Amino acid sequence: MTRGTYRALKVASEVAVPVAILVAWQLWTVQAHNPKFPRLSTILHTFQDMWLFSQFGTNVVPSLERIGLGFGIAVVVGVALGLPLGLSPLARKAAMPHIEFWRAMPPPALLPISVLLLHSIGNRQKVAFIAFFCVFPVLLNTIDGVRGIDPTLIETARSYGVPRRERIRRLVLPAALPQISAGMRTSLSLAVITMVLSEYFSSTSGVGYVLLISKNTFQLAPMWAAIVLIGVLGYLLNVLFILVERRLLAWHRGWRMATPV
Amino acid sequence: MAATGEVAVRLRGARLADALVPVLSIAAALALWELVTRTGLISERDLPSMSSTVRELWALVQTGDFWSAFLHTVRGWAIGLGLATALAVPIGIALGSSPFAASAFRVPIEFLRPIPSAALIPLLFLTLGTNLRSEIFLATFGAFWPLLVQTMYGVRDVDPLALETARSFGVRPLERLVRITLPSSVPYIATGLRISSTVSLILAFTAELFMGTPGLGQAVNIASSFGLETQLYALALATGFLGVAIHIAMTQLERRALRWHPSQRPAAA
Numbered sequence: 001m002t003r004g005t006y007r008a009l010k011v012a013s014e015v016a017v018p019v020a021i022l023v024a025w026q027l028w029t030v031q032a033h034n035p036k037f038p039r040l041s042t043i044l045h046t047f048q049d050m051w052l053f054s055q056f057g058t059n060v061v062p063s064l065e066r067i068g069l070g071f072g073i074a075v076v077v078g079v080a081l082g083l084p085l086g087l088s089p090l091a092r093k094a095a096m097p098h099i100e101f102w103r104a105m106p107p108p109a110l111l112p113i114s115v116l117l118l119h120s121i122g123n124r125q126k127v128a129f130i131a132f133f134c135v136f137p138v139l140l141n142t143i144d145g146v147r148g149i150d151p152t153l154i155e156t157a158r159s160y161g162v163p164r165r166e167r168i169r170r171l172v173l174p175a176a177l178p179q180i181s182a183g184m185r186t187s188l189s190l191a192v193i194t195m196v197l198s199e200y201f202s203s204t205s206g207v208g209y210v211l212l213i214s215k216n217t218f219q220l221a222p223m224w225a226a227i228v229l230i231g232v233l234g235y236l237l238n239v240l241f242i243l244v245e246r247r248l249l250a251w252h253r254g255w256r257m258a259t260p261v
Numbered sequence: 262m263a264a265t266g267e268v269a270v271r272l273r274g275a276r277l278a279d280a281l282v283p284v285l286s287i288a289a290a291l292a293l294w295e296l297v298t299r300t301g302l303i304s305e306r307d308l309p310s311m312s313s314t315v316r317e318l319w320a321l322v323q324t325g326d327f328w329s330a331f332l333h334t335v336r337g338w339a340i341g342l343g344l345a346t347a348l349a350v351p352i353g354i355a356l357g358s359s360p361f362a363a364s365a366f367r368v369p370i371e372f373l374r375p376i377p378s379a380a381l382i383p384l385l386f387l388t389l390g391t392n393l394r395s396e397i398f399l400a401t402f403g404a405f406w407p408l409l410v411q412t413m414y415g416v417r418d419v420d421p422l423a424l425e426t427a428r429s430f431g432v433r434p435l436e437r438l439v440r441i442t443l444p445s446s447v448p449y450i451a452t453g454l455r456i457s458s459t460v461s462l463i464l465a466f467t468a469e470l471f472m473g474t475p476g477l478g479q480a481v482n483i484a485s486s487f488g489l490e491t492q493l494y495a496l497a498l499a500t501g502f503l504g505v506a507i508h509i510a511m512t513q514l515e516r517r518a519l520r521w522h523p524s525q526r527p528a529a530a
Contacts, residue, residue, distance in 0.1 A: 016365075017365040214383070231373075
């Protein structure tokens with residue numbers, strides 16, 4: 001087999017296997033007639049009916065809003081806390097037990113507590129819940145990124161009299177950015193997960209809410225359509241993030257190496 | 262002599278401070294918790310005081326019900342993680358050692374991996390039902406992906422020279438797998454195991470919370486539905502401790518299993 005045919009076969013299999021899985025799903029569901037496993041065509045049809053775009057505004061936009069706000073807050077808080085913690089060993093020692101405890105806490109364990117504490121099952125509680133758990137990957141990566149900076153660089157800047165603010169803005173932040181963005185990427189997928197959890201626990205709108213309602217009313221096709229939508233959302237957000245990251249970190253030669261998949 | 266003595270004293274002082282700062286910091290946080298409820302800044306109905314929560318936790322750990330729930334959660338976690346390992350490592354090795362297979366399954370993996378397992382709860386509700394099987398399916402599904410991806414990377418990272426050398430010395434494929442591929446991908450698998458152990462706990466708990474399979478998640482749900490706030494906080498605390506314990510245990514395991522490996526030689530950050 002020549003190298004050319006090998007490569008062609010490889011590409012062909014990359015297309016053929018997913019297609020074969022989908023076809024097998026369709027064929028199996030057609031003959032199984034099991035209402036719990038609707039046909040692929042039914043799911044796709046329902047998907048189109050619901051999400052393109054009749055329920056898009058009522059249930060997809062609120063979920064995206066919560067992800068965006070929660071993720072945004074988490075990034076700001078994570079970086080703002082991570083910079084001083086990365087620079088000061090003493091502060092790190094004091095903060096680490098708390099960080100270790102809260103990041104090991106399974107998120108759903110705090111769902112009822114978040115409702116209780118915030119007196120809300122609306123955006124306030126959802127965004128706070130998402131933000132709280134998305135902070136940790138950003139925070140820990142910021143700390144590590146800052147700690148990884150060559151101390152000579154910081155000392156040099158200091159001895160040249162570069163003021164503290166400028167040192168952080170021009171040196172520390174850019175140097176830690178590749179690792180911060182690796183943390184942000186983890187946080188983004190965590191945001192999707194915590195969004196689903198928080199909406200599935202108690203809500204009046206959102207993709208997780210649709211999931212809950214369709215389960216409670218035994219509407220299998222909408223339920224499948226919601227699951228597919230959540231998968232697509234997670235995938236698209238990740239792709240979007242990589243595009244933005246590539247642009248923002250284009251200046252950094254080593255950024256690929258700093259981005260564990 | 263005097264100088265070395267002084268250095269020693271200073272070193273001991275630094276080490277004491279090292280140990281003291283985290284302890285003081287935890288004590289301060291607990292005191293703050295007590296304070297915000299005592300002063301009424303946050304109502305005791307929303308946040309029970311630290312002392313009453315700890316007392317509640319103390320009372321809980323003396324009941325059989327608590328330990329039964331605790332062990333149920335640990336069981337779901339362990340079976341989920343075990344099954345995920347048993348599936349992900351062989352599949353990861355197969356996909357990692359064949360570029361052909363890897364590209365054939367790339368798209369399905371990339372699409373399934375980001376689906377939050379929590380989204381599958383309603384589906385499991387209606388198919389497998391609210392039982393241990395659902396909990397284990399969920400924990401296994403979630404824990405499978407990090408392990409699979411790590412194993413694939415580990416296998417791809419095996420030194421090709423070592424493999425080719427073994428091949429030219431006539432070492433059989435199975436032995437090459439056991440002697441070269443597996444040991445050299447162990448660091449990756451260990452990292453995957455650490456990530457997956459957290460995921461598996463989260464999903465075991467999630468299944469219990471939303472589907473009512475017995476365990477800490479179910480206990481939290483009951484405490485929340487009956488308005489037993491103090492118990493709710495005590496249970497969340499216990500769940501957090503379980504998470505910390507699992508995290509520490511897996512980190513230690515990773516370190517111990519890899520003592521021989523260069524990646525563990527410098528103090529791990």
